[in-house]
Amino acid sequence: MPLDFFLVAHHAPDFDDGPGSLLPRSGPLRAAIVLVGTAVAGGAILLIWALGGLAPAKPPLTDPGTPVTNDMFTITLHEAELVENEILGTLEVRVRADLTSHHTEPFWPAELRLILNPKLTPGDVELKATSAFLERRPDTPAGMIQPEMPEEVVLTWPMPEEETDPEKFEGVAFTIMGAELKSGFTDQSESWFPTDKVIANVSLPFEKG
Amino acid sequence: MSGSFVHRALTAVLSLVLLALIMGAHSLILSDSDQTEPIASSGDIGSTIDADRYTIKVEKVQITQSIADGDDSGIQASFETEEIWVIVWATVTSTSDTLRNVQADLDTGDGYTYSMSKLPLNAFGGTGAVFDPGIPVYGAVAFEVPKERLTDPTFRIRLGKGGQDRLSAQANVDLGLYGAELADMVDQAEETVTITPAERR
Structure with a gap:
């Protein structure tokens, strides 16, 4: 046994000339290299942070009229208008779209907002309070979106009240996310949440009425 | 030790x-959602189901290609479908409160659920029906569903006082439609059915 051991050891590579010899032998010098290296790496991270971080690769702009599909729906965004609501007398954004749900249960139009992320441009002002109307009965809210029933819809969002100069907006931009069905934090029932994957960016200029 | x-x-x-x-x-x-789930009672078409806050009897089911939202005095609007309309006619009698909020679903038997159509305003949950205690109200609920999804439909209705359906009373009604009988009904779907306003009986 001892003889075998020595034989094997004799044929093992000699590390003295290996990669380890690239580093200086002296302890203080090694410490200095580690310190400088850490400082450089830290500085680089700080610089990236100060410049706003690394942005995820953005998918290119998708043309209006192109179907976009995730697990929740297929939507084709056609055109946008900024018009006065005849009943409320307030401005609202109206977007004409084809929508087909891929869920097995109906969902409320409000659930679309987190997935579609509508923003007024320029300025990226978030639009909230989503409503939907069917082209077949434009005077009555659509109620819920039914599974696998292609429908021509008009999605509407009120102009945010704090916007004093709505005329400056030129259009509405959508960042359409992937969607997944999961339970909420406090609410056990399942609903749709965005994944962190952007599926498409669609920008609609306001049509001149 | x-x-x-x-x-x-x-x-x-x-x-x-x-x-x-x-x-x-x-x-x-x-869980919070379990505590406030609708309380369900079950039964079949043609029988009176006691859902505690109301009783319901599903009288008939019609399958049609288009619906008309109107009454004897004239049609106000009509809605065709590429798919199929399922119209559930029922008599509902509230037991003790005035119930205004109606939610209804159709479980197609195929793993899919459809909620009642908001297109016909005369249907339950539209502009009309209010369920006062002790007064039977007869009316319709309409569902628009893809033909191929319809395999063994169950009608589910929830009635409550307020705008939410937390703790509302739910009735599940097996419509007793499947197999060849259902296929015949879909093949020989009526051309149009008029959704008349809910009426007190």
């Missing part, structure tokens, strides 16, 4: 038992 060992072992075992009991008790706690 051995006495303290037994003592410690007992403490450890008791702690574990208590932990297990606490975890067991926790699993018995109802």
Whole structure:
């Protein structure tokens, strides 16, 4: 046994000339290299942070009229208008779209907002309070979106009240996310949440009425 | 020495038992959504189902290619479909409160659920129906569904006082439609059915 051991050891590579010899032998010098290296790496991270971080690769702009599909729906965004609501007398954004749900249960139009992320441009002002109307009965809210029933819809969002100069907006931009069905934090029932994957960016200029 | 060992072992075992009991008790706690789920009663078409806050009897089911939203005085709007309309006609009698909020679903039997159409305003849940205690109200609920999804439909209705359906009373009604009989109904779908306003009987 001892003889075998020595034989094997004799044929093992000699590390003295290996990669380890690239580093200086002296302890203080090694410490200095580690310190400088850490400082450089830290500085680089700080610089990236100060410049706003690394942005995820953005998918290119998708043309209006192109179907976009995730697990929740297929939507084709056609055109946008900024018009006065005849009943409320307030401005609202109206977007004409084809929508087909891929869920097995109906969902409320409000659930679309987190997935579609509508923003007024320029300025990226978030639009909230989503409503939907069917082209077949434009005077009555659509109620819920039914599974696998292609429908021509008009999605509407009120102009945010704090916007004093709505005329400056030129259009509405959508960042359409992937969607997944999961339970909420406090609410056990399942609903749709965005994944962190952007599926498409669609920008609609306001049509001149 | 051995006495303290037994003592410690007992403490450890008791702690574990208590932990297990606490975890067991926790699993018995109802979630928020379970606590406020609609309370369901079940039955078949043609029988009167007691859902506690109301009784319901599904009288008939019609399958049609288009619906008309109107009454004897004229049609106000009509809606064709690429798919199929399922119209459920029922008599609902509230037991003690005035019920205004109606939610209804159709479970197609194929793993898909459709909620009532808001297109016909005369249907339950539209502009009309209010369910006062003791007064039977007869009317329709309309569903628009893809033909191929319809395999063994169950009608589910929830009625409540307010705008939410938390703790509302739900009735599940097996429509008794499947197989060849259902296929015939779909093949020989009526051309149009008029949704008349809910009427007190």
